[in-house]
Amino acid sequence: MKQPSSAPRSSGRRVMGGRGAQAAAADPTRDIAFDIVSGVIEHRRMLETSMENSPAAREAEPRDRAAAHRLGASVLRHMGTATEVLSPFLKKEPPEPVRAVLLIGVAQLLFLGTPVHAAVATSVALARRRGLAPFAGLVNAVLRRIAQQGDACLEGLDQERLDVPPWLWTSWGRMARPVAAALGMEPPLDLSMRPGCLPPPGGEVLPNGTVRFPAGTRVTELPGFSEGEFWVQDAAATLPARLLDVKAGERVADLCAAPGGKTAQLAFAGGEVTAVERDARRMERLAANLARLGLTDRVKTVRGDATQWRPDVPLDAVLLDAPCSATGTVRRHPDAMWIKRPRDLAGLAAGQQALIAAARDMLRPGGRLVYAVCSLQPEEGPACARAAEEMGLIADPFTPEELSFLPQARTAEGWLRTHPGLWAAQGGMDGFFAARFRKA
Numbered sequence: 001m002k003q004p005s006s007a008p009r010s011s012g013r014r015v016m017g018g019r020g021a022q023a024a025a026a027d028p029t030r031d032i033a034f035d036i037v038s039g040v041i042e043h044r045r046m047l048e049t050s051m052e053n054s055p056a057a058r059e060a061e062p063r064d065r066a067a068a069h070r071l072g073a074s075v076l077r078h079m080g081t082a083t084e085v086l087s088p089f090l091k092k093e094p095p096e097p098v099r100a101v102l103l104i105g106v107a108q109l110l111f112l113g114t115p116v117h118a119a120v121a122t123s124v125a126l127a128r129r130r131g132l133a134p135f136a137g138l139v140n141a142v143l144r145r146i147a148q149q150g151d152a153c154l155e156g157l158d159q160e161r162l163d164v165p166p167w168l169w170t171s172w173g174r175m176a177r178p179v180a181a182a183l184g185m186e187p188p189l190d191l192s193m194r195p196g197c198l199p200p201p202g203g204e205v206l207p208n209g210t211v212r213f214p215a216g217t218r219v220t221e222l223p224g225f226s227e228g229e230f231w232v233q234d235a236a237a238t239l240p241a242r243l244l245d246v247k248a249g250e251r252v253a254d255l256c257a258a259p260g261g262k263t264a265q266l267a268f269a270g271g272e273v274t275a276v277e278r279d280a281r282r283m284e285r286l287a288a289n290l291a292r293l294g295l296t297d298r299v300k301t302v303r304g305d306a307t308q309w310r311p312d313v314p315l316d317a318v319l320l321d322a323p324c325s326a327t328g329t330v331r332r333h334p335d336a337m338w339i340k341r342p343r344d345l346a347g348l349a350a351g352q353q354a355l356i357a358a359a360r361d362m363l364r365p366g367g368r369l370v371y372a373v374c375s376l377q378p379e380e381g382p383a384c385a386r387a388a389e390e391m392g393l394i395a396d397p398f399t400p401e402e403l404s405f406l407p408q409a410r411t412a413e414g415w416l417r418t419h420p421g422l423w424a425a426q427g428g429m430d431g432f433f434a435a436r437f438r439k440a
């Protein structure tokens with residue numbers, strides 16, 4: 001069995017004067033988790049969006065929201081295995097909402113270590129609260145039988161294979177198994193340090209300088225957070241800006257910039273940075289992060305579409321961290337595996353190539369572009385790098401020296417390819433593709 005995440009508290013507070021014993025038990029954790037799971041599997045909405053849309057989440061305490069997030073994410077991490085476990089107990093496919101209730105029950109029983117009584121009773125109550133009373137008996141019977149068998153239900157199952165949708169497994173090739181193995185673990189908290197600041201105590205310093213804390217660490221409670229001594233950034237996410245190798249005084253654009261981790265790197269390297277971001281709310285987050293890091297006066301921010309924006313003067317360097325399928329972040333966002341479909345990739349790649357063309361037009365002759373995506377999909381990585389060359393950009397491969405601390409991430413072409421199975425013993429990293437080019 002994979003490493004379990006921490007179990008949700010068994011809520012179940014009674015509401016005085018309720019309509020009936022089970023229907024009246026308030027259980028915001030499972031209510032929100034139900035909205036999350038249904039939002040992802042029925043409506044193909046992102047986990048975070050499903051949570052924002054959840055009426056129960058709006059009124060819930062932060063700790064109930066956090067527990068629901070953990071429970072919902074656990075269902076999505078183990079969805080293939082849980083579906084396989086359920087199948088012998090179901091004569092026919094249940095309606096989607098019933099399936100969501102059952103998956104929440106199985107995740108608690110087999111992956112979160114929730115006591116059997118709590119897992120079964122809360123799932124039956126959840127079914128009733130969600131207008132699924134005719135299925136309450138089914139939920140009760142199926143979960144009781146699974147609880148009786150316990151871990152024996154998992155024997156002989158290739159959980160890693162089951163928990164990745166087949167089309168993604170195929171497209172990931174040799175990365176598939178290590179990525180799937182990493183899915184069972186909550187990712188650690190990674191920090192990038194402001195130059196000159198000492199890491200908070202207790203962190204492990206990785207070979208690239210990232211300071212790593214165990215999963216579940218609350219960043220706002222670490223000393224130095226309010227003072228802007230660090231920002232949250234996965235170890236792999238630090239690499240594209242580092243590989244742009246910005247020198248003091250260079251004119252640089254960070255396209256698709258929010259929430260601003262890479263903007264901060266470029267500014268601390270001494271670049272005259274313009275950060276371009278299209279989304280108003282994400283721009284607010286970028287501005288707040290820059291303010292906390294004391295960078296407000298050192299970065300110019302532009303809210304707009306990077307395919308349309310052009311600098312007044314041609315640039316020395318551009319970092320393009322393009323919007324993508326985000327399959328490289330499946331450890332943090334397991335919903336990405338269940339939302340995207342193969343047919344979405346062509347549209348994403350077209351958008352990425354439009355952004356590459358715009359970036360090319362922003363550069364002075366000899367100027368540098370690093371193109372990056374947090375995706376494991378070949379259509380968004382190598383295929384876009386080849387398209388960049390067809391647009392007249394000249395490949396500028398990363399050298400072995402530049403990636404000496406992570407040689408296994410350097411491809412034969414001199415591109416960067418990270419995935420969650422790298423540095424596995426230290427907690428892994430996100431999946432990124434990056435390539436560097438020069439303008440003729």
Ligand SMILES: C[S@@+](CC[C@H](N)C(=O)[O-])C[C@H]1O[C@@H](n2cnc3c(N)ncnc32)[C@H](O)[C@@H]1O
Binds near residue numbers: 282305324
């Ligand atoms: C992968 S995230 C960027 C993460 C960011 N570079 C960082 O390191 O913190 C992609 C961002 O691109 C923005 N975006 C998408 N299309 C854009 C466009 N055409 N112009 C500007 N920003 C865009 C999205 O709103 C999103 O904030």
